[in-house]
Structure formats: structure tokens, C-alpha cells
Amino acid sequence: MRVLVTGGSGLIGRRLVRRIAEAGGRAVVLSRRAEELRREAEAGGFEVVQGDPTAPGAWQGAVDGCDAVVNLVGHGVFAERWSAEVKRKIRDSRVRSTAHVAEAIAAAGSRPGVLVQGSAVGYYGATGDEELDESSPPGSDFLADVCREWEAASAAVDPLGVRRAVMRIGIVLAPGEGALKAMTPMFKLGPGVPVGGDGGLAPARGRQWMSWIHVDDVVGILHMALTNPDAVGPINAVAPNPARNADFSRALSRVLWKPYAPWRVFLPFGPPDFLLRLTLGEVADVIAKGQRVLPRRALELGYRFRHPDLAGALEAVFRPREGAVAG
Structure with missing residues (x-):
């Protein structure tokens, strides 16, 4: 071909x-x-x-x-x-x-x-x-x-x-590229926090879905x-198991700190959405809002996901020799 x-x-x-x-x-x-x-x-x-x-x-x-x-x-x-x-x-x-x-x-x-x-x-x-x-x-x-x-x-x-x-x-989750390239430094420097999801002035709770x-x-x-x-x-x-931003942020925090501190602190709230918008402008809405999307057609066509679960997918990104391959 x-x-x-x-x-x-x-x-x-x-x-x-x-x-x-x-x-x-x-x-x-x-x-x-x-x-x-x-x-x-x-x-x-x-x-x-x-x-x-x-x-x-x-x-x-x-x-x-x-x-x-x-x-x-x-x-x-x-x-x-x-x-x-x-x-x-x-x-x-x-x-x-x-x-x-x-x-x-x-x-x-x-x-x-x-x-x-x-x-x-x-x-x-x-x-x-x-x-x-x-x-x-x-x-x-x-x-x-x-x-x-x-x-x-x-x-x-x-x-x-x-x-x-x-x-x-x-x-797309990939080592050193895309969304994780932007998120990883922040999660390595400080405690894990949700990013967006409250819709206004309140502390972010990360309720929005990430596909x-x-x-x-x-x-x-x-x-x-x-x-x-x-x-x-x-x-x-998309993977068959979308996650809320808070759960995604918690899982990312854990996998980044697993070799050093398995008790890694995760705060249940983060900067309010208006600060995200002040920093990033209109594109912040892409992060603060989300969609709960499922891969119905891919599954109907017989596709078998290698990484259907978030924890395993992040392990595979950051520690590919150790991370279990799912599916």
C-alpha cells in the first residue's frame, strides 16, 4: 500500500x-x-x-x-x-x-x-x-x-x-509532546490540582470530561x-474510558511522582477558570470545558485498544518499559 x-x-x-x-x-x-x-x-x-x-x-x-x-x-x-x-x-x-x-x-x-x-x-x-x-x-x-x-x-x-x-x-497522550508536554512541568513542580471545570470565579474542581x-x-x-x-x-x-479532569490530574500526579513519593499530595481544587482565561485567553475554554466521547465505531469495527485505561496509558507514556500494555 x-x-x-x-x-x-x-x-x-x-x-x-x-x-x-x-x-x-x-x-x-x-x-x-x-x-x-x-x-x-x-x-x-x-x-x-x-x-x-x-x-x-x-x-x-x-x-x-x-x-x-x-x-x-x-x-x-x-x-x-x-x-x-x-x-x-x-x-x-x-x-x-x-x-x-x-x-x-x-x-x-x-x-x-x-x-x-x-x-x-x-x-x-x-x-x-x-x-x-x-x-x-x-x-x-x-x-x-x-x-x-x-x-x-x-x-x-x-x-x-x-x-x-x-x-x-x-x-493525545505521548511522551514529551502535545498536552502532556504542557502539563508535565507544572505537575512536577507543585502538588497535583484540577485544571478548570468550575465555570467561573470559584476554585476549579475539574468536573469537566477529558476524552x-x-x-x-x-x-x-x-x-x-x-x-x-x-x-x-x-x-x-478516543479511549473507551474518558476521565474527569480531576481524576486525570490525580492519575498524572501519581505516575510522575511514583518513583519518588507514592504518597504524593493532590489538592481537590485548583485555580479558577477566570485565571486560566487571563493567562491563556480564549483557548482556555478548550481546557475548562470538555466532552465525554466514546469510541463506538472503533469498537464495532473490532479495534482492540492497547491502552484502554488511564493509569496504564500514563504508565506506558512515562515508563514504557515498565508500563503494562492493556487490552
Whole structure:
């Protein structure tokens, strides 16, 4: 299987490229920093194409002859404080890139049979304690609107007979990257505390839900979507056991301090949400609010999670040789 991967140098993409190679396939990575990436490609067994997916260009010809496309491009939601310009980048990097990928698939002489399209659980908006699956409606906040447009842009391949699987990805747990890169220093320096969840001036209690997933399982679900002909439509790439923020924070505190202080102090309250918003701006709402998302379709398709439980997943992130592999 020959697979074009956009976002192939990111947190998820790098690991997916390796997984494709391990399964006997060949990844073609689209990158704006092609020369730098080619030095890695020599050892990694993948090809590199120079190009910027936010703009049409010669890179679109690389789709021709590929068996599949995985589209993971998107400006980081937590990369910088939100302004009108940053919000534009968040949207355009996703929606425009996807439209250009769909155009490339339509123009290909030998079209890929499947598009695995990135999205996020932000699609559902903030919904409190309600359990959500792939049939749940979209939310109405900024990220929900972005996800809805993002997914809609990929629907242009449906009339072409291309199978389309849409990955609504949760909070990815990976060593030294993503959400844990931001959270780990804080939890190492002081006592564990909930982050957000009270909705105002009161101390945070961490009641909001976090739909998390270990990076191994994100890659596993993406690869399943590439190879399973029944993988069509939205698929929630989240673990089957979402956690409240307070429970997540307590588990993270324990695993970080386990080698040093198993009696680690955890405080049942943290800074109020308004301080979080003063510090981070509008993006704080992504942390202070959440969704309780379940992976119904992934389970129906037969996916077996390696890390279904939070404690085991965090052990596997921070002590991979010791952490038990679940599932």
C-alpha cells in the first residue's frame, strides 16, 4: 500500500509513517521542509514531497497512483494565544488543506481508494456529562464550527467513489509532546490540582470530561481505517474510558511522582477558570470545558485498544518499559 500522508512529520503522523512501513507499505510524506525531512527519510523508509497543502501546487500530483491518503494537517490549537489571525490560521490550515487534497484526488488519473481525514472531538462542543458517539450532533463554538467545515471539505471525494473515514481525535497522550508536554512541568513542580471545570470565579474542581487516547491507539485506529473496508464516516479516536479532569490530574500526579513519593499530595481544587482565561485567553475554554466521547465505531469495527485505561496509558507514556500494555 502506497499512502500519501499530510502532516506526516507531526506527533501522530511520524508514528503512522513508521506503522505503514512496518506493515509492508510505503508512505509519501508531504512537507514544507522537505530537505530537512529527507535526511530522516533515508533511515525511515519513506518518500518526501515538497509542498504546502494550504495552497494548490505541483505537490497535488503526488496523489496520483497512491492507494490511500491520510490528511492530518492543521495549525496547533495550543500553539499560541488566540487572536483573530491565529483563529484564521487554525481554520484555514484545516479547511483549505482538505479542499486541496480533495481537488488532488479528483484530478488523479489513478485515484486512491480511501481518504482517512483528520478531525477532532471538538466537533461536539461542550456538552457536560452527556455521553457522545459518532451520531451525536455538532456543537456551536469556534472549534466545533472549524471541525464541521473541516469534515465537510473532505466530503467532496464521496461522489468519486472514494471511501472516506473521518477521525475525530481526542487528547493525545505521548511522551514529551502535545498536552502532556504542557502539563508535565507544572505537575512536577507543585502538588497535583484540577485544571478548570468550575465555570467561573470559584476554585476549579475539574468536573469537566477529558476524552483522551494514547498515541499508540490513535495510530492503530488510523491504520485500521486505511485497511478495513467497513471503516466509513466518522470514527471517534478516543479511549473507551474518558476521565474527569480531576481524576486525570490525580492519575498524572501519581505516575510522575511514583518513583519518588507514592504518597504524593493532590489538592481537590485548583485555580479558577477566570485565571486560566487571563493567562491563556480564549483557548482556555478548550481546557475548562470538555466532552465525554466514546469510541463506538472503533469498537464495532473490532479495534482492540492497547491502552484502554488511564493509569496504564500514563504508565506506558512515562515508563514504557515498565508500563503494562492493556487490552
